Each structure stands twice: as structure tokens, then as C-alpha cells.
């Protein structure tokens with residue numbers, strides 16, 4: 001950012017759009033708040049005014065437990081005959097990467113003088129992270145959560161309440177993330193003057209996608225540094241699951257412009273790739289086809305199978321029918337169960353900088369059990385998609401692969417066991433309950 | 436002057452809203468015609484979108500009923516085409532449906548066959564006079580504004596209580612037909628009281644020529660009267676009318692009776708507006 005701002009337009013333009021994606025498709029009532037947020041984002045986040053970023057980084061360390069480790073997964077490395085490293089965001093306070101953004105935005109809301117926090121949640125990981133951050137910073141907080149997700153993620157509902165947040169069930173539509181976002185926007189349209197909406201991924205109107213990415217980019221900053229320290233160079237490939245795409249852009253951010261690799265050879269002596277390969281793993285659900293008639297897509301693969309459109313404030317890739325009605329998505333993992341995706345990821349996929357791939361429900365469940373057994377880490381079902389890709393792909397990922405372990409699977413135990421029971425998962429453990 | 440703007444010429448305009456196809460096409464057609472019979476000067480007709488972020492529970496439910504009844508964009512255009520009303524019709528919808536629209540029988544020309552240009556052309560063909568698109572702020576409106584200008588149709592913008600002076604200027608200059616004055620913060624839905632902020636918004640808009648129609652929360656003739664007395668050129672009523680439709684649907688009331696109740700409520704609202712104009716201290720706007 002330059003000191004003088006003769007014409008604010010080009011600046012906002014650059015932040016608001018990713019190629020043709022992004023923008024600000026929201027009701028007029030919200031636009032003044034969005035302008036205010038844009039201003040606060042530029043001042044506090046980009047320019048570190050009043051030491052905002054210093055305080056944010058300090059709290060991420062002391063309250064959040066950053067930096068998280070980059071750990072070599074020995075059994076997986078052997079299995080795939082390459083060096084597989086895990087970026088352990090599951091060890092961040094709360095058990096998922098989500099705290100980076102929740103804490104950043106909650107602190108920003110405080111700097112902006114807002115008095116109340118609202119947020120949507122899908123998997124329930126953004127909700128608890130927001131509830132924790134709000135309690136930590138002494139802000140009242142209300143979370144909107146779809147009815148169906150409440151049933152899938154009970155423990156998280158209690159966590160949010162225990163942290164003092166109010167949980168509002170959303171009964172419209174299928175009662176998942178899409179409806180929860182719409183409902184939170186409605187609350188915001190009413191309370192915008194004193195309330196900040198902490199959106200949970202790199203979605204929504206500008207400046208949310210860029211701002212949420214910036215709060216999560218600490219993941220890739222650390223990974224870059226740790227890779228150099230531990231392996232002597234940058235990874236050949238970075239793999240992350242993608243729902244909205246916040247853990248994805250979080251770990252991709254500092255690798256997007258990685259350019260041709262220079263520097264010392266890898267520890268194992270292999271040739272590094274020309275630039276770091278970036279793989280966004282979407283939920284393939286039960287099938288990649290769509291049912292136009294019923295308006296249902298039994299997957300959440302908007303990057304792989306969606307088309308361009310406008311949802312929740314941004315132009316991006318969506319699951320929609322030929323009229324433009326938004327489809328109901330599906331995934332075994334509620335955190336990936338969303339019909340849209342962040343506009344920046346859509347752009348990077350179009351530009352062929354990021355490759356969009358997908359892993360179906362069964363393969364994700366298998367990967368869930370595999371990591372639990374092989375490495376002693378129970379991953380979130382979202383993360384299990386990234387791990388499933390490692391098993392399934394025939395792409396050349398190179399010698400040195402980093403997987404973003406976006407969260408731990410404690411929240412998913414019930415769902416994972418139930419879903420496992422309904423299918424034939426070869427590596428599933430015995431689940432008979434002892435009498 | 437467009438037909439929509441002209442509808443505000445002789446006294447305050449009554450602008451009712453219903454979601455097209457709620458609860459199904461035939462009944463909905465009767466209901467829209469009842470609005471006209473009850474004294475509508477302009478009709479706002481919702482084209483249902485699956486993610487209506489600006490609507491409260493009442494209109495959300497109407498949209499769900501319509502979509503579950505199978506309403507599509509093509510059905511909507513057919514619906515408007517076959518309507519027997521002689522007041523201007525405004526299409527109220529969300530941007531994605533406009534953005535995705537593809538013309539089956541392209542007319543040629545350089546505007547492209549997908550998006551605002553063919554959508555507006557088709558709308559004009561079936562007799563639509565203008566548009567309200569609640570998720571399209573001034574920042575993103577150029578393509579639709581251009582398409583409307585080319586077709587000679589109106590694009591109506593919403594002014595919110597939070598809209599600052601700078602944005603107000605820009606919104607009014609982009610608006611044609613009328614300015615939609617959002618009476619209060621929040622989503623659509625019938626309320627008991629008239630917001631103080633309505634008066635404040637009307638005061639701020641007093642210097643602009645375009646008619647000002649106030650909506651969000653109006654449900655009775657009494658409120659209509661107060662709002663028009665406070666300087667509004669028109670009133671927009673949605674949820675209170677949708678409530679009548681919902682009620683009829685839920686109680687299995689014969690369509691004709693629901694239509695009669697709609698018409699009666701329209702008369703009350705229209706009379707309230709007219710009475711409000713007479714209450715004004717200063718003579719009518721000319």
C-alpha cells in the first residue's frame with residue numbers, strides 16, 4: 001500500500017476482483033458496512049495500523065499455539081515412496097485452521113468498534129473457532145447453523161454454547177452451510193451498524209475473500225520456512241481440501257508465486273519441480289453427476305464441475321441448474337458441503353496455477369481410517385479428502401509433498417462411524433459396542 | 436417519462452408485490468390480477484431465486500412454494516405474458532438468474548446471448564417494464580443498467596437507511612422509474628410500526644425528482660397513510676399480501692376467496708395512501 005491515496009478505485013478494484021471473479025453482490029443496506037470493512041482491512045491488516053497485525057500474531061502464538069508443526073509422516077512416506085509431510089493445523093487451538101481467521105476478524109471487529117459478532121457454521125469448526133475467539137476477546141456472539149448440520153455435529157453445538165455463544169438453528173432449505181450463510185447475511189442486514197459478520201471461508205463479497213486468505217496465510221508462511229529448515233527447499237506439491245477454500249488458500253498463498261525453484265538440492269537428492277504444484281481437493285460426494293430435475297448435486301465439486309455465477313456476494317464457480325438456481329450439494333464432510341467456492345481459487349484454477357481434483361465419500365472415509373491407524377492422527381473428514389487424493393492420484397506429485405491437515409477428526413467421530421457402517425470400507429476398524 | 440414513472444403522476448402510487456407462481460401458476464395469476472383490481476398502480480412480481488438473501492421468512496416461504504411448484508425462468512416469462520393487467524410490471528429477482536439467462540432464439544446483435552442483454556430483451560417482449568435486483572449494488576450494476584437503457588426499461592435501486600450521501604447521489608442517478616426507499620434495516624416482512632428512519636430517508640431524498648416509493652414492513656392502510664403523509668410518493672407492500680396467500684394456501688381456502696381478501700387488503704392500502712396525500716401540509720407534487 002502506498003501512503004498517498006489519490007484515487008482509491010484501482011486499489012479496491014485489485015482487492016475486490018480475481019480475474020472476473022469476486023465482486024460485491026450484496027444488498028445496498030450492507031454496502032456501507034462493506035466499505036467500512038474494506039477501509040479497516042487496508043488500514044489494520046495491510047498497513048498494520050495501531051500494531052494490529054502484531055497483536056494478531058501475538059495472540060495466534062499465545063492463545064492459538066502457533067506455529068504448528070510441519071511433521072514428516074513416516075508410514076505414509078514409506079507407503080507412497082516419497083517424503084510426505086503434514087502441516088499440523090489440527091494442533092491449532094480448537095482443532096482446526098479456522099481459528100486463524102476467526103481470531104483475526106474478531107480482533108478486527110474490536111478495532112472497528114463493533115459490539116457484536118455473528119457467524120455461520122457448516123461443519124461446526126468455524127462456529128466453535130468464532131465462539132472461542134469471541135470469548136477470548138470478550139465479544140457477544142451468535143452462530144447460525146443449519147438444522148441438518150446441528151444433527152451431524154452435536155458436540156460442536158455444545159462447545160459453542162459452553163464458550164458462551166448463542167446457536168441459532170436455520171431450518172430453510174436442506175439446513176446446511178448455504179442456508180446458514182444466507183441467514184447470517186439476513187441478520188447482518190438488520191444489525192449491520194453494531195455487528196460484524198465473521199464469514200468462515202474465502203467466500204462472500206470483497207474484501208472477505210482476500211482478508212480471510214490473509215489471516216490464514218500464516219499457514220503457508222510457516223510451511224515455507226519449515227520446509228526450508230527441515231528439507232532444504234520448497235515442496236514439490238502442496239495438497240489441501242477445498243470447501244470454500246480457506247485452508248486451501250491459507251497454505252497456497254505464499255506458494256502461488258513460488259516461481260522456478262532455486263537453492264540447494266532436496267535432502268533426498270531428487271530434482272525439485274519447476275514450481276510448487278498446488279492441488280485443491282474437492283468433495284466428489286457419491287457422484288459427480290447432477291440431478292437437474294431435483295436440483296441436487298450429490299457432490300460439492302464446484303471447481304471441477306460447477307459453472308460461473310453469483311452466490312453470497314461474489315461471482316465464482318457454483319453448482320447451479322441451467323436457470324441459475326443454486327443446487328443442493330452433498331458431502332460426507334459437512335465442512336466441504338457447499339455449492340460455491342472462493343473466487344480466488346476459481347480464478348487460480350482457470351489460470352491453471354491450481355489444479356482442482358476430487359475425492360469421493362468412500363475414499364475420504366478410507367483415508368480417515370488410514371491416517372488414524374498409520375500415523376496416530378484422526379483427521380477431520382474434510383482433511384481426509386486431501387489424504388485420499390494422495391492414495392488415489394496417478395499425478396506426479398514429486399519427492400516432497402505437504403498435506404494440509406486442516407483439522408482433527410474428534411468432531412467427526414459419530415458421523416464417520418455412522419457413514420463407515422453404511423458402506424464397505426476395507427480398512428474400517430471393528431465398531432461393535434461392548435455389552 | 437416511462438410508464439412506471441407515469442404511474443406516480445396522479446396521486447400516491449400503490450405498489451404491491453407477490454412472488455409469481457405462489458403457491459402455483461393458476462392461482463397466482465388470479466392473485467396478481469386481484470392486485471390490479473384492488474388498485475395497484477405498479478405491480479412488483481417476484482421471479483423466485485433459491486437464495487433470496489434480502490427476504491424475511493414470509494417471502495422466503497412464498498419463494499419455496501413457487502419453486503417447489505416447478506417455477507422456472509421460462510415459466511415466469513410465460514406467466515407475465517399471459518397476465519391480464521394494465522398496470523406496469525416490475526420484475527423483482529436476484530442477479531444470478533439474470534446473469535445465467537440464455538436466449539433460445541437469439542436476435543443477433545453484438546450484446547451477446549447470455550446475461551442481462553437477452554434477459555432484458557425477453558422481459559420487454561413479455562411486457563415487463565422494469566427491474567428491482569436486491570443483491571445488485573451500484574458497483575456491479577453497469578451491465579444491467581446498459582441493457583435496460585438499450586431496451587428502454589427501468590432499473591430501480593434500493594436506498595437503505597445506512598446509505599450515505601455519496602452513495603445516495605450515485606444510486607438516485609442510476610435509478611429510473613422510482614427509487615425504492617427501504618423503510619428500515621433488515622429483510623422484508625410485515626411490521627407493526629413505521630420506522631422513524633423512513634421519515635429521515637424521505638427527508639434526505641426530498642431534493643431528487645424521481646418518485647420515492649417506501650417499502651419493507653408496511654401492512655396496514657394506517658401505516659400507508661402515515662408514510663405518504665410523511666412525503667412518500669408511493670408505498671410498496673409485499674409480505675402482508677404474501678401472508679394472505681400463505682394463509683389461503685394453508686387453510687385450503689378456495690382461490691376466489693383468497694383473491695377477494697387480497698383485493699380488499701389492496702383497497703385498504705391504496706385508500707390509506709390516498710388519505711395520506713390529503714393529510715400533507717403542502718400541495719401535491721406536480
Ligand SMILES: Cc1ncc(COP(=O)(O)O)c(C=O)c1O
Nearest residue numbers: 125243244245246247335406407
Ligand atoms: C477441518 C476443516 N477443514 C476444512 C474445512 C473447509 O473449509 P475451507 O475450504 O474454507 O478450508 C473445514 C470447514 O469447516 C474444516 O472444519
